[in-house]
Amino acid sequence: MATDALYHEVAEIIRCVLAKEKSVRNAVYGSEYKNKKALLRLSCESLKFRPVFDEILQDKELKKMKNDPNIGGSVDLLYVLMYETLVGSGLNRCSQELKSVISRRIQRIKEVEKELESDGRGIKSIKEAEEAQKRIQIPRYARINTLKWTAEEAMKTLEEEEWKLQGAASAENFAEVVGKMKDDEIYIDPHVENLLIFAPNIQNFHEYWMVEQRYLILQDKASCLPAFLLNPRPGSQVFDSCAAPGMKTSHAAAIMENQGKVWAMDRAADRVATMKQLLDGSDVKIASAFCGDFLKTDVTDKKFSKVKFAIVDPPCSGSGIVKRMDEITGGNAEKERLEKLKNLQAMILKHALKLPGLKRAVYSTCSIHEEENEQVIDKVLLDTYVRQNYILKKDVLPEWTHRGLSTYEVGEHCLRADPKVTLTNGFFVAVFERVKNKD
Ligand SMILES: C[S@@+](CC[C@H](N)C(=O)[O-])C[C@H]1O[C@@H](n2cnc3c(N)ncnc32)[C@H](O)[C@@H]1O
Numbered sequence: 498m499a500t501d502a503l504y505h506e507v508a509e510i511i512r513c514v515l516a517k518e519k520s521v522r523n524a525v526y527g528s529e530y531k532n533k534k535a536l537l538r539l540s541c542e543s544l545k546f547r548p549v550f551d552e553i554l555q556d557k558e559l560k561k562m563k564n565d566p567n568i569g570g571s572v573d574l575l576y577v578l579m580y581e582t583l584v585g586s587g588l589n590r591c592s593q594e595l596k597s598v599i600s601r602r603i604q605r606i607k608e609v610e611k612e613l614e615s616d617g618r619g620i621k622s623i624k625e626a627e628e629a630q631k632r633i634q635i636p637r638y639a640r641i642n643t644l645k646w647t648a649e650e651a652m653k654t655l656e657e658e659e660w661k662l663q664g665a666a667s668a669e670n671f672a673e674v675v676g677k678m679k680d681d682e683i684y685i686d687p688h689v690e691n692l693l694i695f696a697p698n699i700q701n702f703h704e705y706w707m708v709e710q711r712y713l714i715l716q717d718k719a720s721c722l723p724a725f726l727l728n729p730r731p732g733s734q735v736f737d738s739c740a741a742p743g744m745k746t747s748h749a750a751a752i753m754e755n756q757g758k759v760w761a762m763d764r765a766a767d768r769v770a771t772m773k774q775l776l777d778g779s780d781v782k783i784a785s786a787f788c789g790d791f792l793k794t795d796v797t798d799k800k801f802s803k804v805k806f807a808i809v810d811p812p813c814s815g816s817g818i819v820k821r822m823d824e825i826t827g828g829n830a831e832k833e834r835l836e837k838l839k840n841l842q843a844m845i846l847k848h849a850l851k852l853p854g855l856k857r858a859v860y861s862t863c864s865i866h867e868e869e870n871e872q873v874i875d876k877v878l879l880d881t882y883v884r885q886n887y888i889l890k891k892d893v894l895p896e897w898t899h900r901g902l903s904t905y906e907v908g909e910h911c912l913r914a915d916p917k918v919t920l921t922n923g924f925f926v927a928v929f930e931r932v933k934n935k936d
Pocket residue numbers: 738739740741742743744745746762763764765768789790791792810811812813
């Protein structure tokens with residue numbers, strides 16, 4: 498039956514995507530199945546609701562569906578069939594064999610889904626989260642590149658180009674004021690220095706000459722927090738352990754007024770090449786961008802002895818970034834993956850804290866998962882060397898009311914960012930400070 502062929506093809510796309518062999522789009526357009534539109538829609542939809550289906554398949558009775566001869570062990574095919582049953586247009590157009598796999602257990606499937614829903618983990622919750630996400634409009638943040646011009650020059654030029662400068666947005670009713678801004682208005686950010694706020698939907702803003710020539714650097718506000726909170730003095734040395742593509746390196750260099758040095762390391766050679774271009778185009782003169790594995794770097798090497806500041810922005814699930822496809826597919830939230838990331842993140846942070854002359858380090862992720870955030874801080878603070886030498890800085894940016902999760906002791910000392918609350922991507926920052934003054 499034609500619909501069976503579609504379901505089998507969607508299952509194959511899902512398999513490819515979850516095995517990280519291809520993106521959804523590449524898998525769909527590489528498929529021989531003719532109706533690409535149907536293929537794409539059903540693949541994305543089934544992936545989107547997959548977390549619910551996975552939970553349903555934990556049920557003792559429903560687990561057995563995978564072994565049904567019509568399913569042939571393919572959990573991906575079950576995702577499609579469950580999608581059609583619980584969300585889509587039903588299974589009336591497919592063969593009796595496929596339909597019967599579900600229809601024989603439909604009552605139990607609905608029961609389990611209802612239980613999940615009462616816990617906020619059912620189909621309805623995913624639909625609601627998606628609707629809420631559609632409604633969130635994050636403004637565009639642009640950092641004045643003070644390595645190219647001063648803030649005054651920037652403001653004057655923007656005014657000459659007929660932008661309407663509104664002054665500083667108030668921190669108290671930030672979301673309300675910024676949420677209503679018009680396309681030709683600009684606010685000054687009340688938290689991060691030299692950061693401007695533009696409306697969310699300005700057409701082709703990345704082609705605007707100030708952006709193209711890197712007089713303004715498009716950078717989400719939350720991602721400006723690490724270098725801003727690190728606040729390295731001009732003339733000092735910074736180590737950025739996972740630096741590419743160099744957004745935080747370039748921000749640190751601007752704060753240091755191009756005086757001192759930033760060691761900008763990254764493991765991925767292609768990303769280091771991109772970073773070099775970006776730093777060059779931004780007039781960063783003090784960065785030494787190089788390729789290497791930070792975990793294999795001897796931080797006690799004499800050449801790093803003057804490093805007083807560290808940026809630790811390790812790989813993360815990226816779950817805080819609004820509107821990413823892998824968020825929609827739910828592919829990033831797997832416990833096992835988060836556990837692996839947490840271990841890597843903690844290792845990288847602990848290693849950075851071994852820099853002998855280090856005074857302050859900032860840890861950040863663009864993840865919303867506590868495993869990658871508060872749990873990493875907890876884990877690192879269990880280390881004897883870390884406990885003897887560092888404290889988690891208290892009262893970081895006190896006017897920033899969105900703090901780490903209160904279920905952790907460290908929570909109140911950390912900053913969180915959230916699209917709904919701070920009008921930024923989801924983000925997490927914590928600052929470590931050496932207990933003894935090493936000056
Ligand atoms: C979140 S991104 C960094 C973004 C960057 N800080 C910025 O602001 O533009 C994480 C980076 O860590 C790099 N990375 C992963 N493992 C690493 C390691 N062991 N040593 C150095 N870099 C690593 C990845 O290649 C990736 O570029």
